[in-house]
Amino acid sequence: MCGITGWVSFDRDLAASAETLDAMTETMSCRGPDDRGTWIGGPAGLGHRRLAIxxxxxxxxxxxxxxxxGTVALVYSGEAYNFTELRRELTGRGHRFKTDSDTEVVxxxxxxxxxxxAERLNGMYAFAIWDARRDKLVMIRDRMGIKPFYYYETPDGVLFGSEPKAILANPLARSRVTLDGLRELFTFVKTPGHAVWDGMHEVEPGTVVTVDRTGLRRHVYWQLETRPHTDDRDASIARVRELLDDIVRRQLVSDVPRCTLLSGGLDSSAMTALAARMLGEQGERVRSFAVDFVGQAENFVADELRLTPxxxxxHDVARESGTDHRDIVLDSNALADPEVRARVIRARDxxxxxxxxxxxxxxxxxxIREHSTVALSGESADEVFGGYLQFFDEEAxxxxxxxWLVRFQQHFGDxxxxxxxxxxxxxxxxxxxADSYQQAIAGVQRLEGESDFxxxxxxxxxxxxxxFVRVLLDRKDRASMAVGLEVRVPFCDHRLVEYVYNTPWSLKSFDGREKSLLREATADLLPRSVYDRVKSPYPSTQDPKYAIALQExxxxxxxxxxxxxxxxxxxxLVERAAFRDAPQISQASRxxxxxxxxxxxxxxxYKPELVLS
Structure with a gap:
């Protein structure tokens, strides 16, 4: 896992701009603490920071x-989980390899x-190729948008990077946010291609963006498509398990220490149990990590979102799967620390x-980074299998x-x-x-004979x-790469996403509960307590000391x-919240x-120029 950046300027030789390319590359040092490199060839410059996996x-x-x-040069961030098969195929076609890396295979x-x-890769990736044979830059992003990728058009080319900070390090990029950028910040809506910063865009998931002397073009190589689902319940459960076995096995491949993120929910527990079984076959214990807060388990107060700590x-999963487990217990001082807040904002831009x-x-x-370099996460299972409350809320x-916006204000504040x-x-x-919603539903294909419900x-x-999932994937990537940790997301494998997306809702919830297919596909691995547990979101501290620190x-x-x-x-409004008695601080005020x-x-x-009109 790495950080990539680059610059194409068709009207100049970038050899004279090596310092700027270096500055862009260094903004990615957190994503790649192990190595750095730059390459310049005429109008193109590429920068890379490496996290060696x-x-x-x-x-x-x-x-x-x-x-x-001519030269073909690549900067690549991510993992191609099928690179060994592709390597064999390419070798059979006459290609010769100098390394064992998936980068060379790509x-x-x-x-x-x-x-x-792009259509042959299974994995998470964002990569750019300068093809001097055609004076063309090719930018490709994975199907689900697991790895971030941004670009910024200039009068004679383009800037790009894993994160906006790499682009903003170039004087050609304006640090400017308009009303549209603020709208994106204050709506919890992820508009495809939107990057908040004016003039900047995302390479959209499942998309190839090419830039040459004639301009910029986009090509979608993958998107969710509606297809008939012919498997019955038992066959669907079996197919989900078959896919999960293959996915987790592939994503455990690493030359550095691995672990799992374990929340005690169905998703992370199933994934951890699968990983534990597979590594156990090799005589290895899986490491697992969970977040907790000082005094939370003992003083937990249930609410509509979180019924249980x-x-x-x-601990039930750790015992049953025999993991080498560690709780990471945080206190309110650490959570409210302005330095931590600054690091989070720097990570997210x-x-x-x-x-x-x-x-x-x-x-x-x-x-976790003190113990492991790669972590497997249960992220996106709720989106794939139907796990959130809003899937079952009639009003929503x-x-x-x-x-997800129907109860958002009620649960999290406005x-x-x-x-x-x-x-x-x-x-x-x-x-x-409203406009964003209409755009979102416009392209959803209806299956012939599909009921209104x-x-x-x-x-x-x-x-x-x-x-929705893209907000969470970006959050996960940026927070993890800020400390040089690679987080893999098995439930985002496009084969699983395509298969489960096309199972009818009656199958996704055949027992009247959330994530029925996943629960039954992994029932043999789960403690009964987890099998019966109701969905609980990512935890939030209930310690009043945290709110008091915010007030100060x-x-x-x-x-x-x-x-x-x-x-x-x-x-x-801020003054009223800051001087209110701490016990009376509402979720909205906090x-x-x-x-x-x-x-x-x-x-x-960031000192952005704000355009408020």
């Missing part, structure tokens, strides 16, 4: 191949198949606004909006509730969400797999009334404080 001595980048027609795959190499279920859940994820990954099912009234009017977030559920599943930081910010944050945030502090720190760190 496969073929530690042989996978250095940028990697290039000389052909009679490079030779491009030499053999061109841009169509994670820890007892985590935006004030993402998930507060202690972002901080705890970063701190969890930081602690029928709403003409994104179903994201936009802290904004100044004049800015709220300018943003018109309701219209933005099944089609409604198909659209809900589609929204989660193409919008907010009071300090209020002592600087000229701070730019108050051009966006309603200072009166979230408002987190939002304000994140935004203020982001403005201090």
């Amino acid at each position: 496969i073929d530690l001595p042989g996978g250095r980048q940028p990697m290039s191949e000389e052909t009679p027609e 490079l030779h795959g491009y030499l053999e198949w061109g841009e169509a190499v 994670d820890t007892p279920f985590v 935006i004030p993402a606004g998930l507060g202690d859940m972002d901080a705890s994820l970063y701190l969890l990954f930081k602690a 099912r029928k709403a003409d909006t994104f179903p 994201d936009a509730g802290v904004l100044r009234k004049d800015l709220t009017a300018s943003l018109d977030l309701g219209a933005y969400i 099944e089609f409604r559920m198909r659209k809900i599943c589609h929204q989660h797999l193409t919008r 930081h907010a009071k300090e910010l209020l002592s600087r009334p000229s701070h730019q944050v108050f051009d966006v945030i309603d200072a009166g 979230r408002g404080l987190e939002r304000t502090l994140d935004l203020a720190l982001w403005l201090d760190m």
